[in-house]
Amino acid sequence: MDLERRRQYLEAIGIDLWVARGAPPLTAATAVCATPATAGAASAPATATLATATQSTATQSTATQAAAPVGAASVVRPPDTSVESAALWETLRAEVRTCTRCPLHSTRTQGVLGVGPQRSDWLVIGEAPGAEEDRRGEPFVGAAGQLLDAMLRAIGLDRKTNVYIANVLKSRPPNNRDPKPEEVAACLPYLVRQIALLEPRIMLAVGRIAAQNLLGTDTPLGRLRGRVHYFGERSTPLVVTYHPAYLLRTPADKRKAWEDLKFARSVYQQLTEGSHGHRS
Ligand code: SF4
Numbered sequence: 001m002d003l004e005r006r007r008q009y010l011e012a013i014g015i016d017l018w019v020a021r022g023a024p025p026l027t028a029a030t031a032v033c034a035t036p037a038t039a040g041a042a043s044a045p046a047t048a049t050l051a052t053a054t055q056s057t058a059t060q061s062t063a064t065q066a067a068a069p070v071g072a073a074s075v076v077r078p079p080d081t082s083v084e085s086a087a088l089w090e091t092l093r094a095e096v097r098t099c100t101r102c103p104l105h106s107t108r109t110q111g112v113l114g115v116g117p118q119r120s121d122w123l124v125i126g127e128a129p130g131a132e133e134d135r136r137g138e139p140f141v142g143a144a145g146q147l148l149d150a151m152l153r154a155i156g157l158d159r160k161t162n163v164y165i166a167n168v169l170k171s172r173p174p175n176n177r178d179p180k181p182e183e184v185a186a187c188l189p190y191l192v193r194q195i196a197l198l199e200p201r202i203m204l205a206v207g208r209i210a211a212q213n214l215l216g217t218d219t220p221l222g223r224l225r226g227r228v229h230y231f232g233e234r235s236t237p238l239v240v241t242y243h244p245a246y247l248l249r250t251p252a253d254k255r256k257a258w259e260d261l262k263f264a265r266s267v268y269q270q271l272t273e274g275s276h277g278h279r280s
Helices: 003-013 083-097 131-136 143-153 181-198 208-215 244-249 251-274
Strands: 122-126 163-167 202-206 229-231 236-241
Touching: 083 181, 122 143, 122 181, 122 208, 143 244, 143 251, 163 181, 202 208, 202 251, 208 229, 208 236, 236 251, 244 251
Parallel strands: 122 163, 122 202, 202 236
Antiparallel strands: 229 236
16 A cells, blocks of 8 residues: 555544655555653453453564564455355344344344445454444444444454454444443354454454453453454464544554554465465
């Protein structure tokens, strides 16, 4: 992605870039975010765990070291056109749409499975559908969704081509309250099936609820950022950042979210370079 377009995307997110007069041309590695970072991360006790989740043990790296070279953020994988895959997706979609495994089914409009190519290297996971998502049947379509799209575009990702977006919970909790442990426990098997079909190379957990539930921890979000965690039986690398709804309320932390995105991109690029950009 050229730097001018990246600058435009970052401006859309609300992050201003500046360079000193007489400085060399701007590169991704030298870009400086002028937005001050003052607010802390949200934190609260975890609500549930996933038996197959693996706690973070991996290579540690700081987000600020991770300004990777500008380049394609993701390999676009060919769709799995097999009849078997199509049938599994349709079964999953139908089950979620009509699911009654937990009490949330009685207050939602519809279960919301996710959006994006059905084989994606990137999987973004949020908390649960909000009011607009519940109505339209697609995750992240309100103001927070627009910010998420802008954030993803800044690293070359687009829900139409190379990133799948889903939530931990498939049904909206009333008044957007935090999910209850039993609701998360009832719903997580759907996400596990989704991940088995998608086979993502990297996961980006947005927000405290998603991160803590996926990792089975009550560690504050601020301490989960800036390092690689691993999720599930496939040990998929997982990076944590802020939820866009939080960033709308706390724009001072957009700079930190941008560092997280650069870090995630660098992790992905290392993964693909290690396998020459291809997967079996
Ligand atoms: S939140 Fe999940 S488990 Fe609960 S009704 Fe919705 S789809 Fe089913």
